Amino acid sequence: MASKLVPNYFILVSFFLCSLINVPSTKAQLETLAPDQAKAEAAGMTHIHFFFHDILSGKNPTAITIIQPASSSTTSFGLMNMIDDKLTEDPDPSSKEVGRAQGFYAASSLGEIGFMQAMNLVFTDGAYNGSVITVLGRNAPLHATREMSIVGGTGQFRFAHGYAIAKTHTLDITTGDAIVEYDVYVTTH
Numbered sequence: 742m743a744s745k746l747v748p749n750y751f752i753l754v755s756f757f758l759c760s761l762i763n764v765p766s767t768k769a770q771l772e773t774l775a776p777d778q779a780k781a782e783a784a785g786m787t788h789i790h791f792f793f794h795d796i797l798s799g800k801n802p803t804a805i806t807i808i809q810p811a812s813s814s815t816t817s818f819g820l821m822n823m824i825d826d827k828l829t830e831d832p833d834p835s836s837k838e839v840g841r842a843q844g845f846y847a848a849s850s851l852g853e854i855g856f857m858q859a860m861n862l863v864f865t866d867g868a869y870n871g872s873v874i875t876v877l878g879r880n881a882p883l884h885a886t887r888e889m890s891i892v893g894g895t896g897q898f899r900f901a902h903g904y905a906i907a908k909t910h911t912l913d914i915t916t917g918d919a920i921v922e923y924d925v926y927v928t929t930h
């Protein structure tokens with residue numbers, strides 16, 4: 742059992758060490774990744790903001806390891822987690838749930854912690870109830886800001902395209918549990 746936990750331990754230690762580094766995040770840098778609301782509306786885009794809760798610990802985890810890496814690398818290359826993570830309006834886990842992120846992420850980088858992430862954002866409340874946005878892309882969680890592609894959707898998001906910006910809000914290095922802030926910019930034109 743302990744040998745299965747070693748690769749995840751390396752990820753947690755790497756998260757912790759990188760959190761000690763002051764990563765500059767300028768407003769100009771973020772604006773190139775996330776247009777303000779007025780720019781998004783002018784481009785005919787819909788902006789959706791929520792928090793993603795990736796829970797690996799406890800009796801009811803929302804992310805589980807389905808494939809362990811073949812070797813012990815500092816990036817856990819080959820690790821794959823399946824997710825059914827809660828999406829909420831605020832970072833507080835007890836805040837209003839607006840949907841679920843269902844899919845997987847796999848450690849696909851030998852050089853740094855970097856995941857290939859494929860997920861459906863399944864909206865279960867509000868104006869987008871019953872609609873889905875499909876996200877596919879590279880998620881390097883040690884980067885301050887990550888951008889992933891929107892490659893499709895259903896319901897109100899048929900023919901969707903756009904992008905999702907992810908920023909780690911909190912990370913518990915002991916459990917691996919994380920809350921990630923998402924800003925999604927989507928259009929169906």
